[in-house]
Structure formats: structure tokens, C-alpha cells
Amino acid sequence: MKSRLFLLILFLFNPFWAQSLLAQIPQVPAVVEFADLTVKITPQAQREIQLDVDAQYRNPTYFKVKQERVNLYMPIVERELRNQGVPEDLKYLVIQESGLIPDAVSTSNAVGFWQFKQGTAEEVGLRVDAQIDERKSIAASSRGAAVYLKKHNSQLNNWMTALVSYQMGLGGAKAYFGSQYTGKKIIEVDRNTHWYFKKYLAHKIAYENQISVFVSNQRLAEVQVQGPVTMAALAKRFGVSEDHLKEFNKWAANGKVPAGSYTLYYVKGGELPMEPAVTKSEEKPKSTQTYSASNKNSPAYKQANSFPKISGNTTKANQPNQITVNELDGVQAAKTTSPSKFSEEIGLKEKKFLKLNDMEEGERIETGKYYYTEKKKTSAEVETHVVQPGETLWMISQKYGIRLSSLKSKNRIRRDAELKPGMVLNLREPRKRGEQIPFIPVTQPVQQNRTVTATTETKRVETISKPVEEPSVRSQPERITHTVSSGETLFAISRKYGVSVAEVKSWNNIGSQNIITIGQKLVIFKP
Structure with a gap:
């Protein structure tokens, strides 16, 4: 906890750090390699995507927090995509979907890292019940997303349309795109390209050169545990706090691991990554209150310039x-x-x-x-x-x-x-x-x-x-x-x-x- 506060204070009072980050904002190129495709971007689309890239960097503190989560979770995401034969480029989609917040919930009741609805989650083999919700497990949900995307690509034969199908469904993608992109390896992105793919490109460009940059010595450890067992007991075994385990294992309901074998996650060394600024502290007076994106009732203040969609x-x-x-x-x-x-x-x-x-x-x-x-x-x-x-x-x-x-x-x-x-x-x-x-x-x-x-x-x-x-x-x-x-x-x-x-x-x-x-x-x- 002390190290989290130290990092946050160090950043807030180091303006040169923030300025150096802003100077590193990547620019949208005219050509991007995505999966097995060559993507050509028109100047107008470049400017549109650049706005979304800039939005990711607008709050340097929030960006660093998000980057910290990216570096914790991305090795697992890459592994699961790779195991299913899905291009690793699609890993940036999880940032777009949830910001790598395990218990994120959308207005349509999609849940977790990859924003699955319950029916779809069960179709790709995820367990969702009163004891376990694998949509909130980074490995299980990434495996489910890989299965979903691979299935759609087998019918659409184009990773761009398969990616958009993640937002509109396979039937919606077939109706929207028809066969115009089937088998194509070179595509052009312009003002009429579906917003979801342009939003994805913005996340890819914003983060692809930031992975493994500005990372603390933390890493996300994975261990197999046998239930039934409580998080309190596991916390003592691994030398971390119970709250720490609950934060990284929200797939387990009520802080308990049921009977069976499960993968437990914790940050090696027992340190939590910094929470998104601004954080809420009950010790501060109301006049100086700040907010945390990990708190359900507190928003992450990021202006949404892509609306209406x-x-x-x-x-x-x-x-x-x-x-x-x-x-x-x-x-x-x-x-x-x-x-x-x-x-x-x-x-x-x-x-x-x-x-x-x-x-x-x-x-x-x-x-x-x-x-x-x-x-x-x-x-x-x-x-x-x-x-x-x-x-x-x-x-x-x-x-x-x-x-x-x-x-x-x-x-x-x-x-x-x-x-x-x-x-x-x-x-x-x-x-x-x-x-x-x-x-x-x-x-x-x-x-x-x-x-x-x-x-x-x-x-x-x-x-x-x-x-x-x-x-x-x-x-x-x-x-x-x-x-x-x-x-x-x-x-x-x-x-x-x-x-x-x-x-x-x-x-x-x-x-x-x-x-x-x-x-x-x-x-x-x-x-």
C-alpha cells in the first residue's frame, strides 16, 4: 500500500514525467499491419483515429495506471490467443472492451475482461454461476474470446470483419459486410469504415509500443489451488492480504474458492498496481475528495469524443x-x-x-x-x-x-x-x-x-x-x-x-x- 502511494505521489509531483509521456504520443501511420492484413488508412481516417489515440494519453496519470494493468495481464492474454491460433494483435481488443478491469459491467449486462453476456460466455465454455464467474478470470475469458473470434473468422475469412463481429455478432457482421472483404489481405480504412475497427486501431497504436515500458518489478503469478478454501486462508499461504487476493480473483464469488482445482492470481511480492487516478479516500475531507475507477460508484473521468457512435x-x-x-x-x-x-x-x-x-x-x-x-x-x-x-x-x-x-x-x-x-x-x-x-x-x-x-x-x-x-x-x-x-x-x-x-x-x-x-x-x- 505504501509503495502504491509513493508511486502516485512521485508521479503527481513530477511534471517532467508527464511532459515526457505527452511527447511520446504515437502518430497514426498511413499503413498498419494487423494480424495477416495490410491496413491502408486515408488521411481523414488517420485524423479521426488520432483523436482517440490522443484521448488515451490525455491524462498521463490515468494512462500510466492503465499501462500498469496492461503489463500485468497481457502476457496471459497473448498466451491464450496463441494457444488457440488467434493472431496476438487481437490482444488490444481487451483494452478497448474493459480497460482490463475484471468486473467491468456494460449497460447491456456484458461482464468481465472481454465483456461477455452470460449466454455467449457459456457457448465458449466459460462457467458462470453463483460460485464462479470465469468472465472475470483473465486466462479463462481470454481463452473464451479466442474461441469466439476464431470461430467467426472461419466463416468470415477476414480478421477485420471477425473483430467487428465481436461487437455486432456473426449474423450482424455478415449482413453489414457481405462478402466484400472475404479473403482480402489489403483493406482500406476511410470515413465509412465501421467505428469499432477504427477504435481498435487507436488502442493498438496507443499501446503496442508501451508494453514492457515503465513497468515496476511486479508480475502476475498464477498458481493452482484446491478448493474448498477461503481467500483468507490462501492469503496467509502466499504472504499477501486477503483484499489483494479478492481484487485479482473476482471470478470467485464471496471470497471463497469452491471444491475443485482453480487458478489463483496474485501480484508477486504482494503489491497492488496503482489504482486509476483520481482515487477516493475516506480520510480526506469532502472538499478534496477524489475518485477511484475500481469503485463501482466512482467514474474514470475521460472525455468521450467518439460519441455519438x-x-x-x-x-x-x-x-x-x-x-x-x-x-x-x-x-x-x-x-x-x-x-x-x-x-x-x-x-x-x-x-x-x-x-x-x-x-x-x-x-x-x-x-x-x-x-x-x-x-x-x-x-x-x-x-x-x-x-x-x-x-x-x-x-x-x-x-x-x-x-x-x-x-x-x-x-x-x-x-x-x-x-x-x-x-x-x-x-x-x-x-x-x-x-x-x-x-x-x-x-x-x-x-x-x-x-x-x-x-x-x-x-x-x-x-x-x-x-x-x-x-x-x-x-x-x-x-x-x-x-x-x-x-x-x-x-x-x-x-x-x-x-x-x-x-x-x-x-x-x-x-x-x-x-x-x-x-x-x-x-x-x-x-
């Missing part, structure tokens, strides 16, 4: 039944119009359309924006969202496909006037009564006594007069409306105003495909 036939995104938005049926507005005309065009009744999108009568449909044609979810895919300048509750709810009422109730916020830049909103777990909403610094300068007048183009922006209590408030950014013209890209627009592509996407609720259309009006907060 757009997939499907994006060339016909403005037609119904062509795309999904955050895995929900949706459509993109081709022009600014009224809800009545738009709902008629897509074959929905106006009242139903307004209800699905948490909109009110009289609001406008905006060019390039995404709208849902089926009911939004009560929780988002990610844990949290960091509020950016100019955002409203409705914008955030649309970005993640979460119902506006759910977003408000989870955070005990009712009005846009209560939002402040840097505020960390819960998207999955409800905030406890009396719990303070945490803040983190945002790159865009925040505004004090900000007043934005609503127009017909942005009905959801309300007047905010409540002062922001953030320290070091700088000068107010200028709010500009930019109309997209022919040939413009997000990169060119961001360069024009001196902001990042990620910021433009966040301010305008632009999805992972980076789609903008001629005539679309973009909100820019120019420094």
Missing part, C-alpha cells in the same frame, strides 16, 4: 432505416426544417418523434444533426461526461442516446442553468443524495456570468446567469456560428478558428464518423 450505411444517413446512432435506429437531418416536415419525411408521427428525442413543439431540426427514431436508453455506454462550454442537458442526452429525464435524475439537475464547464455528470449510476458533483479542468476557457441568447438554430441554449465558481477563469471565448461550405473538413474548420477537432465535435454533437454536410451550422467557441 454512428454505424450502418452512412452514405444514406438522411434516410430512415439506414444508420444506427449509439446502437439505436436514427437518421441525420439533411437540412434545417420543422419537426412536422421532418417526421413526415421519415415516416413517423410528429408527437412520437418529439417524444423520442425529448423535444418540444416549435423547435427546429438542424442540418447535420442526428435524431433518434426509437426510444433512447436509460443509461449510456460510458460512465461519465465532462460538461463543455455551451453544452446543454439536451445536447448531452442526444450525444449518448440517454433519455433527458434519466440524465437529469441521475445527476439531480433540472435546468441548464445549473450546468458548469468541467462538471462531471453521471451517465449510468445515479448520484447519491447530497453527493457533490465533481469538477475537472476543461481545455476551453470557462465563462463567468455567461449569457447566450437562444435563436431558431439552437433552441436548447438557455440563458445562464449563475456564476461559475471555477478558479483561474480567463477571458471569455467568442461564440461563432460557422456555416459549412463545399470542400470543408472538420480539420480545416478547427485550424481556421484555432481550436481542436475534438472540441468542434463535442460542441456540435458530431459522431465518430466525422460527418458534416454543406449548409450545416457549427457552433465554435473561439479563444
